[in-house]
Amino acid sequence: xxxxxxxxxxxxxxxxxxxxxxxxxxxxxxxxxxxxxxxxxxxxxxxxxxxxxxxxxxxxxxxxxxxxxxxxxxxxxxxxxxxxxxxxxxxxxxxxxxxxxxxxxxxxxxxxxxxxxxxxxxxxxxxxxxxxxxxxxxxxxxxxxxxxxxxxxxxxxxxxxxxxxxxxxxxxxxxxxxxxxxxxxxxxxxxxxxxxxxxxxxxxxxxxxxxxxxxxxxxxxxxxxxxxxxxxxxxxxxxxxxxxxxxxxxxxxxxxxxxxxxxxxxxxxxxxxxxxxxxxxxxxxxxxxxxxxxxxxxxxxxxxxxxxxxxxxxxxxxxxxxxxxxxxxxxxxxxxxxxxxxxxxxxxxxxxxxxxxxxxxxxxxxxxxxxxxxxxxxxxxxxxxxxxxxxxx
Numbered sequence: 001x002x003x004x005x006x007x008x009x010x011x012x013x014x015x016x017x018x019x020x021x022x023x024x025x026x027x028x029x030x031x032x033x034x035x036x037x038x039x040x041x042x043x044x045x046x047x048x049x050x051x052x053x054x055x056x057x058x059x060x061x062x063x064x065x066x067x068x069x070x071x072x073x074x075x076x077x078x079x080x081x082x083x084x085x086x087x088x089x090x091x092x093x094x095x096x097x098x099x100x101x102x103x104x105x106x107x108x109x110x111x112x113x114x115x116x117x118x119x120x121x122x123x124x125x126x127x128x129x130x131x132x133x134x135x136x137x138x139x140x141x142x143x144x145x146x147x148x149x150x151x152x153x154x155x156x157x158x159x160x161x162x163x164x165x166x167x168x169x170x171x172x173x174x175x176x177x178x179x180x181x182x183x184x185x186x187x188x189x190x191x192x193x194x195x196x197x198x199x200x201x202x203x204x205x206x207x208x209x210x211x212x213x214x215x216x217x218x219x220x221x222x223x224x225x226x227x228x229x230x231x232x233x234x235x236x237x238x239x240x241x242x243x244x245x246x247x248x249x250x251x252x253x254x255x256x257x258x259x260x261x262x263x264x265x266x267x268x269x270x271x272x273x274x275x276x277x278x279x280x281x282x283x284x285x286x287x288x289x290x291x292x293x294x295x296x297x298x299x300x301x302x303x304x305x306x307x308x309x310x311x312x313x314x315x316x317x318x319x320x321x322x323x324x325x326x327x328x329x330x331x332x333x334x335x336x337x338x339x340x341x342x343x344x345x346x347x348x349x350x351x352x353x354x355x356x357x358x359x360x361x362x363x364x365x366x367x368x369x370x371x372x373x374x375x376x377x378x379x380x381x382x383x384x385x386x387x388x389x390x391x392x393x
Contacts, residue, residue, distance in 0.1 A: 036236040043220050045243040050217040050255050052329075053207055054127070061139050062197045063300040064178055065204060073174035074202025077195060080171070082164055083148060085155035091147070091199070094119045100333035101206060106341025115152050116271045118341035121334045124327055126204040129260045129309070133323045133339045134283025138310045139299075140203060141196035142292035148192075158188040161195060174198075189291060193298040208330045209391035213239075216388070231388070237378075238385025246353075246372055246382065257328035257389065262319070266356045266369060267338045269321040279339070281319040288313070332390035346383045354379060 038046075064070035077083060078091045093110045094103045101122040103110065108119050117133050125131070131143035147153040148161060156164075162185045165171045176183065178198060185191050212231065216239075219228035242248045253259050262280040269277045287310050292298050295307040323339040337343045343352055354374040374382065 036233060036240065038220075038236075038240070042240060042243050045249060046217055046239060047221050048249075048254060049257060050214055050221070052210055052214045052255050054255055056126075056204075056207070059126070059140065059200070059204070060301040060303075060305055061294055061299045062141055062200055064194075064197050064201050067178065067201055069174070069178045070198045070201035071205060073171075073178050074198040074200065076171065076174060077199050078202055082168070083154060083156065083161065085160070089154050091144075094147075095122050100330050102334045104335070106336050106344075116277055117339055118336065120326065121330060122203050122206050123208045123330050124256060125206065127256055130262075130283075130287075130324055132283065134279050134281075134286070135262060135324055136283045136286035137290065137292075138287050138294050138306060139292070140200040141193065142290060143196075144199035144203065145192055145196040145292055148195075158192040162188050162191045165191070165195065190298065193292055196292065209393075211329070211391050212388040213385075232384060234381050234384035235388045236385075238381040238383070241374070241378060241382050242385055246374075247368075250368055251325045252328050258325045260325065262322040262324050263368065264318075264321050265323065265338065266352070266358075267323075267340065267342060269339075276320070277339070278320050280322040280324075281315060281317075284313055284315040284319060288315075328386060328389050330390045332387045346386050347379060350374070350379050350382050350386075 059065035078095075081087055081090045081093075083090060089110055094108050095101045096103055103119045106118060108115055120133065125140060128140070129138075131137040131140060132146070137143035137146060148156050149158065165175055166185055175194070175198075179194050183191075183194070212235070216228055216231035216235075219225075219231075251259055251263060262283075269279060271277050287293055290296070293307070293310050294301075294304060295310055299307065331337070331346070335344060335346070337346070337349050343349045351374075353369070354372045356369055356371050358370065
């Protein structure tokens with residue numbers, strides 16, 4: 001039953017008072033112990049961001065989703081530098097576990113040629129509906145293929161990838177075990193789809209851990225006020241801003257803190273003089289024309305589930321400069337931020353939305369954003385909240 005009145009979540013502070021403790025120290029302790037008022041409406045909104053983790057489901061478009069052998073094969077591929085044209089770049093070059101499965105730089109130059117987008121984390125990637133900043137893929141295995149054949153990244157062709165697997169006895173053994181001893185390499189496009197599916201099976205295992213926020217959210221749901229009170233007071237204040245006047249949940253919704261869709265965040269999308277990153281605009285074109293999309297023959301689901309979205313999505317002029325809303329989970333470990341890595345810290349991100357320049361937003365856009373005009377203290381509180389969306393280890 002929902003509470004009929006606002007409740008206080010009390011932050012429990014243990015104060016060790018010795019015989020020599022001064023009155024000033026005692027007063028400081030009393031000021032540290034405080035309570036934050038949460039309305040029924042705010043608690044309901046907070047509860048919508050869980051529980052975590054969500055149920056794990058196999059991908060019907062990938063016949064080896066959840067397959068132990070495929071996961072092992074995918075991991076071997078993920079860390080193999082021979083999967084690049086110069087033999088120096090693997091998937092793990094730009095997706096490092098120690099950096100939250102990103103690379104920690106604004107724009108990666110790992111392949112020798114700078115790409116124009118920030119490396120996204122692979123944590124929780126299995127839950128995506130669209131993939132990449134522009135949504136250029138509608139499934140994880142197609143997205144896994146994209147950097148392998150991208151000229152500015154790993155630079156391979158389907159035929160070269162097939163030849164690599166055929167020559168490498170370890171990879172060949174994995175491939176045969178997962179896809180069958182009679183699996184043919186004559187269809188290079190199909191064989192590359194299989195390799196993407198093995199990579200996807202491995203990436204599906206990368207699910208983020210529970211966070212301090214999850215404990216707070218579950219305590220509120222269970223009406224365990226004492227447990228909820230262990231959540232930092234500054235984070236509690238930040239949570240009120242997040243679900244309240246900040247309206248952050250409009251885009252960062254649900255247990256994953258994202259709708260998974262695309263919006264203009266007021267970040268410049270110019271790459272160089274006369275050159276722009278068109279974001280979702282070209283993403284729509286890529287996903288509709290992609291040889292490995294869910295409407296293709298490579299989808300293992302006879303019903304072609306999910307293909308309707310790629311068939312029906314419409315390319316609009318307003319899609320210029322729109323990028324996929326990333327999850328906020330684990331974001332304390334994935335700096336820098338935004339599609340171009342232009343904001344180095346969470347404080348800068350929050351300040352960006354606090355002072356957002358409305359003239360940078362499309363005039364024909366959704367007008368979701370407006371300057372929050374937060375004080376320095378409110379910015380600090382919101383950052384404190386955002387940091388609790390990452391696991392402590």
